[in-house]
Amino acid sequence: MFLISGVFNLVTNLRGDFCVPISNKIVAANLSDSEDCLWNLSNAISLANKIKDQRAIEIQQWLNLITVIALTIYFQYFRHKQRALTVELDEHTILPSDFTFLVSNIPTGNGQQTEEELKYFFKTHGLPCKRELNIQRIVLTYDVSEKIMLEREIEMLTMKKLEYQTKKENGAMALVDNKSLHKKIRSLEAKLKRLTEQFAKNASDHFLGTAFITVNTQQGLMLFQPNVN
Secondary structure: OOOHHHHHHHHHHHHOOEEEEOOOOOOOOHOOOOOOEOOHHHHHHHHHOOOOOHHHHHHHHHHHHHHHHHHHHHHHHHHHHHHHHHHHHHHHHOHHHHHEEEOOOOOOOOOHHHHHHHHHHHHHOOOOOOOOOOEEEEEEEOOOOHHHHHHHHHHHHHHHHHHHHHHHHHOOOOOOOOOHHHHHHHHHHHHHHHHHHHOOOOOOOOEEEEEEEEEOOHHHHHHHHHHHH
């Protein structure tokens, strides 16, 4: 940007003659800043100093336009190179997801039992030649609609409790007893906690029949895939 239009603008601004150098303090006091440009360093390098040179201003406008176009092209190129670098780094970065595969159409039932059966099956049958597949982790998918419903109900009752508490502080009569609301909220929170613990321990019966299995190495994943096919 400086090379395309900056140097030209700076030089032509300095060569301008619109700003008048003032050495006589009495004359300077009689001039109006709105009508005259007094010469100083900041004014000399500004556009105001070449306001009479219309040719230089036109060239400057064209150079500014070229600068904007050049910067737009450069930033697009930079973004392209940045995306390409991100893809390249992602290919060379090893994450647990690189060693994870999806298993679906699993019979639904108790999650804990299903996890043990999956671990045994893929450990003993995941690789050819009776080689053991090193299973690092098995993540089962569950229907969490009940959990979401409980969270929303708790949030709604909590907001209602705060609303009634505010009305009570302002002297209005509460239609619902806060103690009963508090008791109901605690009951729902306890139910939500039990449900969350069941999901964490794979002890829930809401298994959806899909699991993500993470193996120890990418080599184990590559050996497993041809064996499945």
